[in-house]
């Protein structure tokens with residue numbers, strides 16, 4: 001009898017533990033909140049510092065955005081962090097690293113050191129990443145500990161994507177009842193085809209760029225076939241409803257019309273979405289931050305804002321779908337330029353060597 005009780009107990013435990021994760025809540029729904037965070041167009045602004053005026057500037061710097069990232073993560077059970085590209089070039093620190101000091105062997109570029117520290121889930125390559133040539137970029141990228149993506153730049157030699165074209169992140173998420181599920185998040189990354197003009201000397205004969213929307217349409221079925229529950233586009237491109245053409249610099253509006261793409265992280269134009277600049281855009285909801293029904297965010301530039309998209313996902317039938325969405329940005333200063341967040345001291349310490357070298361170099365030049 002005792003033995004029988006024990007085996008029944010084991011059977012019960014096995015049964016409950018196997019079914020626990022997939023069991024829906026009382027109303028038949030499993031609901032998961034997923035927060036997606038974006039930085040974009042950092043242009044090597046790691047520190048809250050203006051190298052041109054050699055003084056602190058609290059309106060910029062990833063050391064400030066990092067505090068917003070930490071707070072945003074704290075508020076959510078499940079979050080993902082992405083950078084949308086143009087992170088290596090644009091200020092004297094970036095110039096100093098690429099043109100003066102170079103990459104020391106075994107040393108990680110401070111931008112990627114910062115990204116590793118903040119545990120980015122994936123990052124996109126922006127058009128400015130090509131400004132120092134493919135050789136420098138490849139060396140620098142060796143230090144990045146997360147998927148570095150671009151879908152629409154191809155190798156001339158192989159006719160294959162030059163970078164990793166997409167990734168599928170397998171993430172354990174906790175639902176509203178505290179149960180754990182696995183979610184597959186597909187990520188692609190796009191940039192304007194203009195790189196072939198802007199960086200002709202660095203790129204010609206080595207790579208070519210395919211149109212953003214067509215390339216996205218070509219790749220999303222692959223991600224779906226590999227089991228992606230949702231697809232996020234790291235779109236290093238601006239927002240405009242000008243009629244679409246293959247060489248547009250602003251493809252976000254048309255990327256949102258691709259049914260399989262669920263979320264678009266925009267960039268490149270250093271603007272803020274949702275924000276007043278886009279008030280007249282058709283099929284756009286400024287309250288929820290949606291374009292053509294899809295959540296979109298653009299977090300300005302230089303670390304001045306953090307982009308946030310809050311999703312609620314439901315699983316009633318074994319398939320995940322987004323049932324609520326809202327996008328917005330958070331600034332690091334108020335309208336008067338007063339700092340709203342503390343500096344992430346850990347991050348500051350991690351990149352201060354190159355920062356101080358850059359400042360010393362500028363001062364020596366007497367600039």
Ligand SMILES: [Zn+2]
Nearest residue numbers: 086126127268
């Ligand atoms: Zn750009």
